[in-house]
Amino acid sequence: MDFPVFADDLDVVLCDCGEEGVTVIVANGVNPESNRKTVALAKKYSLIKPALGYYPTHVWEDGLEAVRKELFWIERQRPVALGEIGLDYKECETESQKEMQRIIFKEFIALGKRLRVPLIIHSRKAEADVLAILEEEEAEKVILHCFMGKKKLVERARDLGYSFSIPVSVTKLDQLQWLVRHVPLRQLLTETDAPYLGPVRGERNTPANVRRSVERIASLVEMTVEDVANQLFMNYQRLF
Template sequence: MEYGFVDCHCHISAREFEEDLEDVIQRATEAGVETLIAVTEEVGEFGRVLQLHERYPDLVAPCFGIHPLQVGGGSEQRSVKPQDLDAALPLFYQHKEHLVAVGEVGLDFTPWCAPTQQDRDNQMEVFIKQLSVAKELDLPVNVHSRSAAKVTIATMREQGISRALLHNFAGKPSVALEGVQAGYLFSFPPAVCRNRQRDKLIKQIPLEHVCLETDSPALGLEKHVRNEPSNIALSCRYIADVKGLSPETVQLVTAQNAYRLFPKANRC
């Protein structure tokens, strides 16, 4: 069976795509993208991602999640608080039929984003609560782990999570292998092509545990240029190059991995 690309982690409901969404979608399908796993960061996005799923039912696979960083008063990011999750919780249950995963959830212990222990405790509380929702709804989790790779994987293992995608993973290879052991998958965006920093990591993770993502509109080839799902081929070619495989093999295996992890996306 032939598969197209699966973008396992993108923000297609982001404001950056509002003005030319149809063109973005068209470029994605022309590039061979078959499924967009559409993550959310805050409750205000939930409705938008469902609308996009209704509009593109064969393409957009919606996820609900509250990200460890939230936008504060201005455009500054602040660490998530437990009350940020309150309005979201009933919606997970209300729309569970449509959801393919709980995400984007996780931990971000970057010092300027989570400067205090209280910030980290709040993030942990919100993360654990969403992991329990995922277990209850029998859904995988789509996970952010910045400056917190080891503790994120350890927490998921402690909470009995067996199905997880660690997106844009940048932890140590030894930490990644703990995740591999737990059965978790790892995805890499086009930004990995900017330098060779993650070659060792990509080499060590077995292909059966690798997925493709764009994280669009962020993490593209150029730092301040909007990224979009059509760029997923860049990640594919880069991973193929690092692993010494053909891009066709990487495309096929990563798509199979994605549908194994997100079985509901296969029925989109």
């Protein structure tokens, strides 16, 4: 919610969320500047809860010393979750860049245990490594954000008890629809990844669109929208 595209009308965006039945927005920080903006937004708006993290590609861009300094700051803020964190191999050019991400990912997992908060995890082109590290480090309260791994990896994560956060693109992507049908509803959450991954390509996404995810999930699992929404909120309460 700290992106510039929301700067001029955030009050309106949040009002729209309330009208669509959104009761909580977990906003994710992705770097030091973003983390501080997220904390400020959470202090201003009761609807917003702060998750603080470090986007994987920023890790090797900024270096271990800078990231560890931010980890120390994050721990003192007592966020509701750690995110967005994880691995992203799409833009990595060297093995050392990947290794730096893995080092910091493990340190965030350890911090999550100390704070006893959920981990909101990014895993682009690195799904197998993400699951291997989570299992190796005995991670707790795992939320896989927009997970696009192969079916066998979805099943592995499901069997480990991890949760999956489903974006609005579930309305059109077969892969996400398969995931919804093969993971228990108690292990699902919803997200928008606003301002990205909106229902219409090229248009700004907002948290109010999460209702579209709930409606599509309801149709896939053959339940009412109300029952699905209630279960999703209970899932949130259990994790957070």
